[in-house]
Amino acid sequence: MKTQQFTVVDPQGIHARPASQLVAAATxxxxxxxxxTAGKVANLKSILNVMALAxxxxxxxxxxxxxxxxxxxxxxVTKLIVEAGLAK
Amino acid sequence: MxxxxxxAASDGIAIAKAYRLVQPDLTVSQKVISDVxxxxxxxxxxxxxxxxxxxxxxxxxREKLGEEEAAIFGAHLLVANDPELVGAMKQKIAEAMxxxxxxxxxxxxxxxxxxxxxxxxxxxxxxxxxxxxxNRILAHLLGVHIPNPSxxxxxxxxxxxxxxxxxxxxxxxxxxxxFTTNIGGRTSHSAIMARSLEIPAVVGxxxxxxxxxxxxxxxxxxxxxxxxxxxxxxxxxxYRQKATExxxxxxxxxxxxxxxxxxxxxxxxxxxxxxxxPNDLDGVLRHGGEGVGLYRTEFLYMGRDNLPTxxxxxxxxxxxxxxxxxxxxxxxxxxxxxxKHLPYLPLPxxxxxxxxxxxxxxxxxRQDIFRTQLRALLRASNYxxxxxxxxxxxxxxxFRSAKAILLEEKANxxxxxxxxxxxxxxxxxxxxxxxxxxxxxxxxxxxxxSIGTNDLIQYTMAAxxxxxxxxxxxxxxxxxxxxxxxxxxxxSHKEGKWTGMCGEMAGxxxxxxxxxxxxxxxxxxxxTSILKTRSLIKRLSKVDMQALATEALQLATADEVLxxxxxxxx
Numbered sequence: 001m002k003t004q005q006f007t008v009v010d011p012q013g014i015h016a017r018p019a020s021q022l023v024a025a026a027t028x029x030x031x032x033x034x035x036x037t038a039g040k041v042a043n044l045k046s047i048l049n050v051m052a053l054a055x056x057x058x059x060x061x062x063x064x065x066x067x068x069x070x071x072x073x074x075x076x077v078t079k080l081i082v083e084a085g086l087a088k
Numbered sequence: 089m090x091x092x093x094x095x096a097a098s099d100g101i102a103i104a105k106a107y108r109l110v111q112p113d114l115t116v117s118q119k120v121i122s123d124v125x126x127x128x129x130x131x132x133x134x135x136x137x138x139x140x141x142x143x144x145x146x147x148x149x150r151e152k153l154g155e156e157e158a159a160i161f162g163a164h165l166l167v168a169n170d171p172e173l174v175g176a177m178k179q180k181i182a183e184a185m186x187x188x189x190x191x192x193x194x195x196x197x198x199x200x201x202x203x204x205x206x207x208x209x210x211x212x213x214x215x216x217x218x219x220x221x222x223n224r225i226l227a228h229l230l231g232v233h234i235p236n237p238s239x240x241x242x243x244x245x246x247x248x249x250x251x252x253x254x255x256x257x258x259x260x261x262x263x264x265x266x267f268t269t270n271i272g273g274r275t276s277h278s279a280i281m282a283r284s285l286e287i288p289a290v291v292g293x294x295x296x297x298x299x300x301x302x303x304x305x306x307x308x309x310x311x312x313x314x315x316x317x318x319x320x321x322x323x324x325x326x327y328r329q330k331a332t333e334x335x336x337x338x339x340x341x342x343x344x345x346x347x348x349x350x351x352x353x354x355x356x357x358x359x360x361x362x363x364x365x366p367n368d369l370d371g372v373l374r375h376g377g378e379g380v381g382l383y384r385t386e387f388l389y390m391g392r393d394n395l396p397t398x399x400x401x402x403x404x405x406x407x408x409x410x411x412x413x414x415x416x417x418x419x420x421x422x423x424x425x426x427x428k429h430l431p432y433l434p435l436p437x438x439x440x441x442x443x444x445x446x447x448x449x450x451x452x453x454r455q456d457i458f459r460t461q462l463r464a465l466l467r468a469s470n471y472x473x474x475x476x477x478x479x480x481x482x483x484x485x486x487f488r489s490a491k492a493i494l495l496e497e498k499a500n501x502x503x504x505x506x507x508x509x510x511x512x513x514x515x516x517x518x519x520x521x522x523x524x525x526x527x528x529x530x531x532x533x534x535x536x537x538s539i540g541t542n543d544l545i546q547y548t549m550a551a552x553x554x555x556x557x558x559x560x561x562x563x564x565x566x567x568x569x570x571x572x573x574x575x576x577x578x579x580s581h582k583e584g585k586w587t588g589m590c591g592e593m594a595g596x597x598x599x600x601x602x603x604x605x606x607x608x609x610x611x612x613x614x615x616t617s618i619l620k621t622r623s624l625i626k627r628l629s630k631v632d633m634q635a636l637a638t639e640a641l642q643l644a645t646a647d648e649v650l651x652x653x654x655x656x657x658x
Contacts, residue, residue: 012394015210015211015393016163016210016214016393017393020162020163020166023166024166027169043171043172045170045171046170046171046172046173047163047166047167047170048167048170048172048173048199048218049170049172051203051211051214052199052202052203054206054208054211
């Protein structure tokens with residue numbers, strides 16, 4: 001299992017467009033990919049889950065990837081988060 | 089044969105089969121099931137069908153309208169593909185032994201409640217997307233058909249209660265020959281869209297969706313406002329003849345394409361077009377527009393989830409200015425609020441939105457938004473003949489404040505080494521009676537006026553133009569309106585300035601003679617009305633129309649004025 005903590009830096013938070021990008025990035029992988037924040041858990045392959053977290057600028061979350069292809073999945077998702085300027 | 093009467097919203101005659109754009113009944117009842125697996129399989133099937141359908145719509149929309157418009161269906165696909173959604177539905181079926189339809193509505197209800205409770209308007213609106221997708225899945229479960237205008241593959245007349253701007257935009261001109269709706273008026277969104285799509289339309293029939301069935305033969309006469317359902321062959325033949333004559337007349341008008349607009353006694357006026365985006369330029373040029381009299385910039389801000397950047401706006405304005413190749417282009421600054429909302433700019437609910445915090449009032453308050461737009465306009469100014477217009481000006485102080493901000497941004501740009509035109513005219517919309525009454529004072533400070541009649545009539549008559557019950561008060565020919573128009577035109581001429589008009593009235597065949605007589609300089613209308621109006625003005629004598637207008641100003645009622653115009657202008 002791989003985990004990393006992030007803080008949202010995008011002033012608009014994780015709104016619809018980045019949420020869609022995250023789901024699209026996570027979906028091809030077999031691993032379980034989750035975001036944990038303030039006692040809530042979202043399946044990163046579920047747009048409804050991710051948007052329901054309503055992550056705002058400044059809120060922190062933990063990315064947790066677990067499964068056979070966790071290394072690749074972790075890399076793909078963290079790369080997107082950082083490159084799109086969503087969180088750091 | 090049944091005949092319906094509505095409001096002629098867009099010229100032309102169309103004859104085709106009816107296509108009802110009416111939402112089906114999606115009522116769900118709870119049932120107890122015994123075969124969990126079979127019920128879960130129904131979920132998989134309905135999802136697969138919905139995904140296939142959405143993929144098709146997304147593809148078509150992308151091809152016809154572009155990536156941006158297709159994005160919404162991408163979002164719908166993500167919801168339809170959501171593993172948590174299907175998981176929750178299957179779990180509900182297994183645990184509660186209920187039918188798939190009921191499981192779907194229960195699951196969706198909880199997601200929708202979650203999104204609707206969020207403190208962010210943008211997220212609350214996503215609840216509507218979820219409902220939309222859920223309705224599509226539900227329709228497949230129930231075996232009913234959700235109409236999808238972008239999927240129409242044969243020539244039809246669309247029949248609907250009302251058409252939203254996005255629905256109208258999806259109509260394919262090759263297949264949708266015309267439309268008719270239950271509600272709406274000449275200035276409703278559907279009517280304006282019909283004219284920009286150049287398809288005949290009759291709106292406000294009251295009963296189109298209850299009278300007309302799928303496949304009925306329908307004639308839409310956008311010239312008279314009549315809709316004929318299942319006419320006999322003779323009637324069809326007569327209308328085909330009428331359509332041919334209309335086409336011949338349009339050819340006749342086309343000859344005026346590159347001519348100036350002159351009255352029979354040689355007075356020249358300018359016929360220009362109202363546009364909503366750079367995409368409309370093609371239509372303006374094809375219909376002989378002598379410029380753009382109103383570029384409604386709010387469409388740049390709509391249908392997206394954040395404010396357009398200065399560069400995005402700059403490119404749009406530059407495209408329009410260059411496209412018009414030195415012809416005048418009046419660009420109106422942001423007119424949002426009222427009935428027009430932006431999902432990413434939450435505004436408090438208002439009791440009287442049309443009398444509320446909108447247009448220039450909002451822009452003077454949210455200067456961050458206003459200044460970005462002004463900078464984009466100023467930077468684009470060197471690419472053509474730009475005129476900047478502020479909407480909803482009620483007091484001279486508002487105009488002065490707006491102009492001061494504009495000049496401040498101009499100075500900043502010049503200091504930063506940007507090129508800005510020195511000949512930008514700065515004018516205002518006259519749509520609030522206080523401004524019309526004070527036009528003589530305004531005329532000393534503005535470069536031009538443009539009368540926005542849709543709002544001027546609404547505010548003068550105190551009649552909400554969205555309210556069908558008071559639509560009889562929408563009276564462009566009312567002498568009260570004509571007198572206000574005259575005050576504005578006279579005031580501008582006294583100061584050597586000009587007055588235009590950019591409401592629907594400027595292209596109305598019975599108003600044009602009066603406006604010519606009152607001395608209006610610039611008429612801004614839907615591009616499709618330009619040639620017809622040029623042909624009309626060619627037949628009118630300015631001197632005679634002055635006499636007509638003088639007489640009209642002294643009449644008592646709108647009906648008397650209209651009667652008089654019809655007597656004089658045949």
